[in-house]
Amino acid sequence: MRAFALAAGLGVVLLAGPAAAPAQEAGAFPKQAWPFEGVFGAFDRASAQRGFQVYNEVCSNCHSLRLVAYGDLGPGGPGGGLGFSVDEVKAIAAAKQMPDTNDQGEATTRPALPADHFVPPFANEKAARAANNGGVPPDLSVIVKAREGGPDYIYGLLAGYKDPPADMKMGEGMNYNEVFPGHQIAMPPPLNDNSVTYADGTQATISQEAYDVVNFLAWAAEPTLEDRHRTGIKVILFLLAMTGILYAGKRRIWAAVH
Amino acid sequence: MDAPRNQSKLVRWIDHRLPIFSFMAHELNEYPTPRNLSYWWNFGSLAGFMLVVMIATGIFLAMQYTPHVDFAFDSVERIMRDVNWGWLMRYIHMNGASFFFIVTYIHIFRGLYYGSYKAPRELLWMLGVVILLLMMATAFMGYVLPWGQMSFWGATVITNLFSAIPIVGNDIVTWLWGGFAISNPTLNRFYSLHYLLPFLIVGVVVLHLVALHQHGSNNPLGIDRKGPQDSIPFHPYYTIKDMFGMGVFLIVYAAFIFFMPNALGDPANYIPANPLQTPPEIVPEWYFLPFYAILRSVPDIWLLVFTIPAKLAGVLCMFGSIGVLFVLPWLDTSPVRSSRFRPVYKWFFWLLVIDALVLGYVGAHRPEGFYVLMGRFGTVYYFVHFLILLPLLGKLERPRPLPISISAAVLKSPPAAPSGKMEPA
Numbered sequence: 001m002r003a004f005a006l007a008a009g010l011g012v013v014l015l016a017g018p019a020a021a022p023a024q025e026a027g028a029f030p031k032q033a034w035p036f037e038g039v040f041g042a043f044d045r046a047s048a049q050r051g052f053q054v055y056n057e058v059c060s061n062c063h064s065l066r067l068v069a070y071g072d073l074g075p076g077g078p079g080g081g082l083g084f085s086v087d088e089v090k091a092i093a094a095a096k097q098m099p100d101t102n103d104q105g106e107a108t109t110r111p112a113l114p115a116d117h118f119v120p121p122f123a124n125e126k127a128a129r130a131a132n133n134g135g136v137p138p139d140l141s142v143i144v145k146a147r148e149g150g151p152d153y154i155y156g157l158l159a160g161y162k163d164p165p166a167d168m169k170m171g172e173g174m175n176y177n178e179v180f181p182g183h184q185i186a187m188p189p190p191l192n193d194n195s196v197t198y199a200d201g202t203q204a205t206i207s208q209e210a211y212d213v214v215n216f217l218a219w220a221a222e223p224t225l226e227d228r229h230r231t232g233i234k235v236i237l238f239l240l241a242m243t244g245i246l247y248a249g250k251r252r253i254w255a256a257v258h
Numbered sequence: 259m260d261a262p263r264n265q266s267k268l269v270r271w272i273d274h275r276l277p278i279f280s281f282m283a284h285e286l287n288e289y290p291t292p293r294n295l296s297y298w299w300n301f302g303s304l305a306g307f308m309l310v311v312m313i314a315t316g317i318f319l320a321m322q323y324t325p326h327v328d329f330a331f332d333s334v335e336r337i338m339r340d341v342n343w344g345w346l347m348r349y350i351h352m353n354g355a356s357f358f359f360i361v362t363y364i365h366i367f368r369g370l371y372y373g374s375y376k377a378p379r380e381l382l383w384m385l386g387v388v389i390l391l392l393m394m395a396t397a398f399m400g401y402v403l404p405w406g407q408m409s410f411w412g413a414t415v416i417t418n419l420f421s422a423i424p425i426v427g428n429d430i431v432t433w434l435w436g437g438f439a440i441s442n443p444t445l446n447r448f449y450s451l452h453y454l455l456p457f458l459i460v461g462v463v464v465l466h467l468v469a470l471h472q473h474g475s476n477n478p479l480g481i482d483r484k485g486p487q488d489s490i491p492f493h494p495y496y497t498i499k500d501m502f503g504m505g506v507f508l509i510v511y512a513a514f515i516f517f518m519p520n521a522l523g524d525p526a527n528y529i530p531a532n533p534l535q536t537p538p539e540i541v542p543e544w545y546f547l548p549f550y551a552i553l554r555s556v557p558d559i560w561l562l563v564f565t566i567p568a569k570l571a572g573v574l575c576m577f578g579s580i581g582v583l584f585v586l587p588w589l590d591t592s593p594v595r596s597s598r599f600r601p602v603y604k605w606f607f608w609l610l611v612i613d614a615l616v617l618g619y620v621g622a623h624r625p626e627g628f629y630v631l632m633g634r635f636g637t638v639y640y641f642v643h644f645l646i647l648l649p650l651l652g653k654l655e656r657p658r659p660l661p662i663s664i665s666a667a668v669l670k671s672p673p674a675a676p677s678g679k680m681e682p683a
Contacts, residue, residue, distance in 0.1 A: 067332065067335050067339065072339070078340060138529075141335070142335065142528045145520060145525060146526070146528035146529045181538075221528075222345075224338065224339065224345045228345060228346075228349075228516055229516065229517070231346070231516060232512065232513075232515070232516025232517055235516060236509060236512055236516070239505060239508050239509045239512060240509065243502065243505030243506055243509060246501050246505050247505075249498050249501075249502070250499055250502045253494050253495060254498075257293060257495065
């Protein structure tokens with residue numbers, strides 16, 4: 001069994017090439033100030049909505065977001081949603097075709113509904129591999145929580161594409177990235193200046209797009225984050241008061257013993 | 259057993275047939291407790307509290323969790339997103355494991371510092387070690403349930419330890435897995451056992467408390483209570499002190515739950531388990547790191563005629579590191595309990611604390627270069643502490659004189675008493 005696991009592991013490492021080779025340090029990526037961090041942290045909904053546009057128009061061509069439903073974007077979503085109205089959510093969903101079966105049991109598609117989860121770009125894993133040089137683009141639902149460095153890492157990665165150093169031998173189809181462990185990443189640079197046109201007039205630079213999409217993905221990874229922060233403040237304040245009262249009680253009860 | 263005072267007729271009627279009221283009065287109101295317990299004595303009741311928290315939140319999580327390799331990861335995320343207050347239940351439970359171990363480790367080191375394992379509390383201590391072992395098994399299997407990358411590969415590493423057993427090892431591993439690889443049967447049985455073991459822990463905790471109440475708590479002086487002047491009733495003195503300590507503990511615990519719930523976890527466990535892709539590094543949760551370091555530090559051991567392969571030796575040492583705790587009451591030959599009166603042991607106690615921290619640090623890194631050396635040194639020192647230093651210290655160390663009684667030592671105006679008399683503990 002061990003031999004099998006070893007062989008399987010080794011095989012994967014060889015197949016995936018340098019990208020998956022262990023013990024390769026990630027490049028340095030600077031710490032950014034994110035609006036959802038800190039005790040009072042909350043999502044910047046304007047930025048996260050722009051980030052949804054970036055995901056929708058760019059990332060979603062290869063990356064699924066299978067844990068998120070279209071309805072989550074609207075007011076009924078966990079944590080109160082991303083600020084889209086019910087009608088906007090319906091329109092966003094209706095623009096996607098959802099695989100389904102008709103009453104004759106034949107495979108068909110229909111416009112997606114708010115209750116549907118985000119339609120994945122590929123029908124299955126084999127289709128994803130066939131379209132992506134043998135690799136599967138990871139699902140982005142919890143990607144912000146699934147990487148060391150979280151939002152800073154994702155941001156650094158998206159903005160970290162550079163020309164490789166002259167002395168570096170790049171694998172075939174690989175791209176140089178300052179932040180990716182091993183610096184060779186299969187994903188081509190996903191963002192360019194003006195990859196999207198923002199409706200609110202924000203200048204769509206690479207760093208702006210990366211910032212916005214990380215805000216969106218941070219929301220997607222944990223839409224209940226604001227509930228957590230708000231509840232936490234109340235709980236801590238209550239505990240401080242309760243502990244103070246208990247301390248006074250302890251002093252009083254023990255006064256006679258000391 | 260005296261019936262409680264101020265009782266109503268109904269209480270008296272019940273108590274005559276089912277003495278729960280006199281039992282509670284006896285174990286809480288009258289239960290004599292040393293008057294000098296420090297805040298280090300809060301951690302036992304905190305551990306009991308954490309056990310209740312884990313069982314309570316776990317039962318709610320179990321109502322929403324799906325123990326199937328295809329659905330486990332998504333069902334946990336569903337709890338986070340779509341179940342009302344599900345994120346709170348999960349973060350309490352997930353961080354609860356860490357905090358359960360924090361309070362338990364402090365509780366254990368308190369016992370080591372004050373010699374709480376010595377006669378007549380040997381069985382109390384050994385039951386505690388059983389609880390620790392059950393906790394470790396429960397925590398390990400619970401970590402597998404979300405079926406992330408670290409769940410899967412952690413389970414792979416740990417179950418493979420049993421393959422180190424000569425001859426039957428591989429068959430045992432297949433039997434544990436319920437198949438030829440870690441798969442759905444493995445997840446199902448881990449879920450079943452993860453639900454069962456906490457109730458076994460409750461059972462052993464009851465025995466732990468029975469043993470505790472037989473002779474009462476040890477105390478910072480490590481000397482026996484000599485009379486009523488040395489004791490105070492558990493209630494209200496230690497109920498209020500435990501509750502205040504619990505408030506302080508809850509503030510720290512809540513800070514993690516609400517503001518850094520993933521700080522103690524590995525990001526890789528938010529990647530769904532993939533049997534075909536080994537993560538760059540397989541690291542257990544922080545509370546297992548010292549044991550993981552011992553496991554990975556041991557090389558092939560050459561005995562005169564045969565060799566114990568490194569893997570088997572590592573497994574033996576890892577289990578041995580808990581095994582020595584079982585026999586600790588007989589390894590420590592000193593008649594004095596508290597480190598306050600053991601000037602030499604006190605230093606070795608802190609060295610052991612440092613050793614455990616060093617091993618934890620080593621466990622978080624790949625066993626390469628300097629870490630191998632540090633891990634080996636830390637492992638050897640751990641066993642030297644228990645197997646060589648403790649037996650020798652009892653013979654060589656000259657303890658400081660013990661106070662004649664608890665009240666004499668702690669009261670501001672002690673009853674006139676000769677000091678400097680050494681008494682056996």
